[in-house]
Amino acid sequence: MTSGRSIRFKISALLVIPLVSLVGLWGFAAGTTSGDALNLLKIDTLWRGAIDHADTLVSALQQERLASAEKVAGNQSDPAALAASRARTDKARKTFTEQASSEDTVAALSPDMARQLKETLTAVGELADARRLVDGGSATPAELIAAYGEISDSVHRLYAAFALGTDLQLYQQARGLIGADQVRELLNREHALIVAAAGAPSEADRQLLARLDGARSYQYPRAMADLEPASRVPFQKVDTTVLDRMVTGYLAGGKNDVELWRGVAEPVIKGYDEAVWKNGDALLARMEPAGYAIILRAVAAGVLGLVAVIFSIIVSVRVGRRITRELATLRRGALELAELRLPELVGRLRKGESVDLVAEAPPVAVQAGSTSEVVDLAAAFDSVQSTAIDAAVEQARLRQGIAEALRNLARRSQSLVQRQLKLLDEMQSQTEEPEALERLFRLDHLTTRMRRHAEGLVLLSGGTAGRRWRSTIPVEDVLSGAAAQVEEYTRVRVYPMPECGVAGAAVADLMHLFAELMENGAAFSSPGNEVSVRGELVGRGFAVEIEDRGLGMPEEARQAVNERLARPQEFDPSQTERLGFAVVGMLAARHGAVVTLKPSPYGGTTAIVLLPTSLIEPLPTVADAPPELESVSVSVVRTTETGLPRRTRTTTKNTELPRRTRQANLPQRGKQEQADERVRQEQTEERSPEETRALLSSLQSGWQRGRQDSEKDGGSES
Template identity: 30%
Template sequence: MEWRNWRLPVKLGAVLVVPALLAVALGVVQIQRDVERANTYADVQRLVKLRAGLRPLIGDLQMERTLSAERLSGGGSADPAMLRQQTRRVDRAQAAVIRTTQRTHGLKGVSANRYRDASKLLEGLPDLRKRVTSKDLGSWTAVTEYSKVINSLLDLDQALGSGFGDAQLSGPASALYDLEMVQEQVHLQHVIVMAAPEPGRLEDPKLIRALQESDIRMRDKLSDFRAVATAADQRAYDRTVTGPEVERRTKLLDAVLSQAGSLHAGQNSADAPPFSDHTWHRSSEAQGSLINTVEKRLAERLRATSAKLQDETSDRAGAESVLLFAVLLLAFAIGIAIARHLLRSLTVLRSTALDVAEHRLPEAVSSIREGEASSTSISAVPVHTTEEFGQLARAFDAVHGQAVRLAAEQAALRGDLRDTLVNLSRRSQSLVDRLLRLMEQLESHEEDPDQLASLFKLDHLATRMRRNNENLMVLCGSTRPPLRAAGAAGQCAARRGLRDRALPPGGGGARSHRRGDRVRCR
């Protein structure tokens, strides 16, 4: 378990696993965030669809409110069949909103509270319709009850828009809500003016106050719309909500407000311009239709933006996942390639070192000693990189070359010493040979037995000296020369010396015997 004894692949893996795990952790966290954002945008898109379903419901309720107010007004000009048809449209729109809400997997927070409030008010619609049909309540009371339901739906729409955290969604959502409030004021003003006993003549203080408040809210919401809408949306509104009908309605509304203000102040309104219900109705519907056109554009852009953000976030999460996987594969491949390169270099170094130590260096030293090879060149380790392993291989080559050179130097030193000893032995040998030849000459001319015995002893010592020189040459690696005549003469002299010692001193015939031996040895 000692980490210093770990194998190189394990050490490399331990070094790479920490940054790899850190990169994976960071990548997973980032991908998880993008997935959560994509899910959030998916929820936002469902909320956008829910808001898109609320707009038809609000518009149908506004129309039902208008028809109900006309039925309950003094003229009662509303067609009951048209009112029943409009109530069915409201029911269908309400059912669509309920289905969309169920698909959103429930609402949370303020949106859930606003939805519960709106649902309770919508549950009271059947009773309100019965009272409208039986004319058990006044026109303004019906308008007030319908307005409560519509305002609850507008509050739900505002709460849904507040759940759009992204700036690309929150701005258009707020602008759309402001336009819906402007649209509501247009419809409410239309109902208030139509509820007057005479065309364009408001005498009821409640209606006058309601119309004035509605006009103030309308102007405020238009200001809020221009504050949050983009320059392109403002230009689109100015280009769309314009024309003769819009200008005519503005003039008629100003006239009604001016007339109502005059009556409220006790002034004479005889000079008030003529007012036509048909003109007012047509102008109000025209302006409401133009505002609805701008609302549709904003709602479509909001839907497209939410879908685009969801797609971009999902694509980014997928791209990050693929990129993380590719980076991990690349890092794994690079780690394997580097590890294989390092292990290959180490394997080559190890095998080459063992081969040099066990085979190549002993063989080279043996060849140098035997004189079969005189070159000190070596084969380099087959690692030709310039990094640390290459430097280690070159260092090993230097050690190998130095060992071979030392072996060659020692062999040369031993050879020189051997040659010196052989030379000295040969010189001594030549002197001994000369000495033996001289002694043979002396022996051949010597007649004194005692002197001749001494010469034979010297001959024997010289012979031994020559044998020692021959042995020294053999030890130095030189071949032993053959026996010469002098050596044979020395051996014969030694034998003669032994015979002479066996004869009696001064005995007769000694000289003739020695001469015979000398002649016979030669």
């Protein structure tokens, strides 16, 4: 299952991302709302700790500036008035500095507020420079207004910084109030400028007055626009008509009557002072309840938002777990179907077993009330299962039909081949011409190979060999019989080996197995090289080595064949390559034999067949031989013309029971060497036609008697 991430991880990620976003939005909203509410509560501390005292300081500065203007104009009738004004300013400045620097005020300040407060305190500290300018006697009205105006402007910037902490509605009211206070400050500056200029204003004084009056005219409607209608009333009650007309006259070059100006300006300034203070108290009274209301709304919104987040988390987790369980159940069912039930069911169908499809192939299990898509997916798996089972059933029927057809054809071929062999035996017994006997012998050998191939087809199609032996057969006879079924039998040499026998029930299969390996060795080696067959008893049974001296096999091909021989599978008709190895693996697995291929020292391939101990039996002794009418002694020699074993037999009188002496059918090494030497000597001499005919007649008789002996020992062919 490769990758990737599990479905649980993906579903969790799918649910966690929106939940985290929701929690983040809730935290941001709650934090913002709570911050605004806390800022409103801090405004009370800031107002009482800084704004109130700053306003007192501004009022004191306005009075000191007016007294300083009278001194600059030279109309100061009471010198003590300036000293008293400065004393009030110093007191207000001290109070403002102490309260603005207190712990409560500093704790309520934001970074922007703290920075602006520091700037204001610095400007207040420069008041001494303005006083020295006034006391020096060289200050002009414009310089006087500028020196004191820097402090007032800094205080108004502090007001604006403090107003940022309120909500939108209150911030608008605070901005309107700050604008109205700036109008009051501009009006006080005009008053001080006209007083300082006395009756002879300079051109610079007139220009400054024009700028101040223009700024006042511009600021007043903007401030009124930000204030609520009720907050505008105190300002609208202040009548500035006469004052504005007098300022216009002064700007036009009219005479400056200071006393008349005082009588008009001071009531207007007083009205502005009262309007600003009244609106300031009203705004402060609204801020604290508004802060508590916002806090209540923030708490309610936060609690409800938290409940919604928790509910979303619970629902998401439950839905995610349910979907995960549904998919996990479907996954387990699909894996069980794909890896266990379906392969096992298909395997049983291939073997031809009877299967209850309803019980063996139930639908893929899903949880009750599962998601419709999961149910649809399970139904799709059920459809796939049904299709696969139908295909497997059809394939099993087809394979079974093909196997039965092949077996029937092979059985018929076996029957025809057996009849052909009997007919050849009759023809050989009735023929004495050497050339005809030789051709009949070749035809006999070809027919024997046809019988082996037909038998291989029976085995591959699931059948068993028709031939059976009841008694124990010597291993060397089994190997010699196998060599006789190979096309190039003259190149196969069976070396002497220990005396032991093979159980009769396994003789036909083992003979076929050895014949396939021998023919494979002869087919893949040079025509001049022999295929050596040796055998010996080992600790786990009897080992037979079939060695050729050909080109050998590639390492990968040899490993593939060894794996196929170690774990033989059901024969697949579509794989037509190396059918001999398929037959070998099938026969070896049937009798518990182990077949292994390895490289030969001569460059070819050596096939090692390990017969288990259960197949190896001792040869019967003389006392164990069954009674017969005559005693038959059978020996085997290898003819020079064909290389096949030739049986010769001698018969004694009928008064003795038949005897089979040990090693009578397995010549000793010395006898074999003497026989080979005699054969080589005979090859050097030229035979006459009569000798050749006699030799072939002897060969024919040997084959006939060999088949008769085989039938007497229990062999039957079908």
